[in-house]
Amino acid sequence: MLDDTLKSQLNAYLQKVTQPFEIVASLDDGAKSQELHRLLTEIAGLCDKITLRTDGQDARTPSFALNRPDEDTGLAFAGIPMGHEFTSLVLALLQVGGHPPKTSDEVLEQIRGLEGELHFETYYSLSCQNCPDVVQALNLMALFNPNVRHVAIDGALFQDEVEQRQVMSVPSIYLNGEPFDQGRMSLEQILAKVDTGAARREAAKLNDKSAFDVLVVGGGPAGAAAAVYAARKGIRTGVAAERFGGQVLDTMAIENFISVPETEGPKLAAALEEHVKQYDVDIMNLQRAVKLKPATAPGAEHQVEFESGATLKSRTLVLATGARWREMGVPGEAEYRNKGVAYCPHCDGPLFKGKRVAVIGGGNSGVEAAIDLAGLVAEVTLIEFMDELRADAVLQKKLASLTNVTVIKGARTTEVNGDGTRVNGLTYEERASGEVRWVDLEGVFVQIGLVPNTEWLEGSPVELSERGEIITDARGMTSIPGIFAAGDVTTVPYKQIVIAMGEGSKAALGAFDHLIRS
Structure with a gap:
């Protein structure tokens, strides 16, 4: 063994x-x-x-x-x-x-x-x-x-x-x-x-904390990097995160993190948290931000309210709340989530052994999911909205070599079908002809990109793009002086771990510069 x-x-x-x-x-x-x-x-x-x-x-x-x-x-x-x-x-x-x-x-x-x-x-x-x-x-x-x-x-x-x-x-x-x-x-x-009673007790503790110099909201790669860079300046630093590691925790193989040939998301997330703990950083987990109250006057403190009932204050903020898997938004998707609709092929793939599944999305994530699932399930149907796949050529070549994978391009998924308890099919429309077709299957894996976690900022003066991303300047500052942002939640192109870390570091340096000039 x-x-x-x-x-x-x-x-x-x-x-x-x-x-x-x-x-x-x-x-x-x-x-x-x-x-x-x-x-x-x-x-x-x-x-x-x-x-x-x-x-x-x-x-x-x-x-x-x-x-x-x-x-x-x-x-x-x-x-x-x-x-x-x-x-x-x-x-x-x-x-x-x-x-x-x-x-x-x-x-x-x-x-x-x-x-x-x-x-x-x-x-x-x-x-x-x-x-x-x-x-x-x-x-x-x-x-x-x-x-x-x-x-x-x-x-x-x-x-x-x-x-x-x-x-x-x-x-x-x-x-x-x-x-x-x-x-x-x-x-x-x-x-x-x-x-x-745990959440209530923790909220009471957080409410009693004095104001931070830099409060990082979010514990993914951007948030971790921001915390390290801020703490190294010797200023009072805190990290409030719903879960430390963020979406990295849901990532299987990481092979493009420079200097580390390959690793896995949970290992990297643990290393990030361990690195942050090497410094005097107040880490506050299980804290989901729900409202931002910017400072009302120069020198005043910004406030962040959390779902737990806690409120934290800080002279500057780094918003690094990341992004999550984008949903299709079609009938049946929410109803059959975890009943055949899934977002993590590595986690849930083995449960569909010998069955028929669909993968929605023809980018790298979608094609990689189809390749992985093909070794487990009976049949994979990959459905891509555009007329061509967007994945890297090496992935498309591998996909084409698999005999149990069918690729459907130029198709719009219109509904996830089921019998009331689990998925039993999927309906899609051929974009060119308008013809509606049905695929008989037991599982649907959605891999169509990311959506920023900025709902909690709606109604705040922080400027967002049309896609809901936080707009930042060259120093990582938002439209509000003293409030910075970094990582996948911002307009920065190319959502990559290594880029998020760089942006988090830059935002922390920007926050420190703002503090010494204020």
Whole structure:
């Protein structure tokens, strides 16, 4: 199961285990159970504090639980957690074995204080880069609160459950048998949803903070760069973000970040946050901006109001709220979101194994999605509005070599169709002839670009373009003195990570220059 390199790395990690525990496996005669048994045998052989038992009685097979002596931790995996979930497995082994998590005492105390029986189930796919955050967060909650239980389930391996519960997007989280949430969630986000008083308490803390010199709104590449550059000037700097990392968290492969040949979005996002934490920066997560109140007089402070009820003040602002996937805006899209309509082929693709899907969009993102999905699903239909694909030539060449991909150009998607519970087709119009056609399928992956996150600025004096982007000058300043903006939320062309970082740095320098001249 494990190659020599991976085994050597795992062996080094397991040296950190300080207390004994058991792996209790529930197996049957199937090939996957044999595969899991080999993996668990190898793991147990690497550490004398780990004991493997194969007398588990869980109804899901193959599966395994991690239990301490005389203690059911409530932590289990159903399936074989390799791929992106291998990290979740390693962390679970270490933490059950006594290695402390890199989590603040305040958060751990919040976990311990949760009341009531909380039984979580998370459906993941091995190719989902968003799933490990959820799995690791819920595993940690199970370990630190005996009222919490969590089982991480490989959706591709337990197709009957996926079909029964109509899981069509991962991660999908169930709490006490009922849908809880879908998509990437941090530990703090999960706690905020379970602990209903958490947001109110956090808002009260934020309201008591004194004014910042620079407040960055947004925690993506632009926001992180702005925070680092501002903090290095020795001025009071804060970052308020809905989720640190922004859309980078939803990006799979990154191969054009200069000096780093290849990486993955979540890894880069973690590195960004770690870099910001090297400086005296006040990071405030789970804060969604809802209103901007610019300063009313020279020398006064700008104010930003947040959905949580908090209000933060600052002498200057850097707005870096980024962008999100653009929606088609056609009938059925919203109704069938996460019921066949998806926006992340890497995450949700495995759930459509052997089925027919469509990809909407012929740019790089759309063609890359079609190529990736072609290796998983039965048929891919790529639909492009223009008369030609816009993707790079190398991607188009690869796409053309695939026998299970059909490309339809010059077509306008008009409706996503379904039976009330899930997608069963798509309607499009041939732009040249006006003829309306139907495609019989089970999934639709939308890849048609980005829309800026500027709804919260509507009605404010900050000038926006026709596309809703923030207009900035050469120094990154908006139409309001002292308010700067950077990254995908602005009119700067070419929405790229490396460009966003440069723009964030420039905006912070512009803000500092404004401060010393005011």
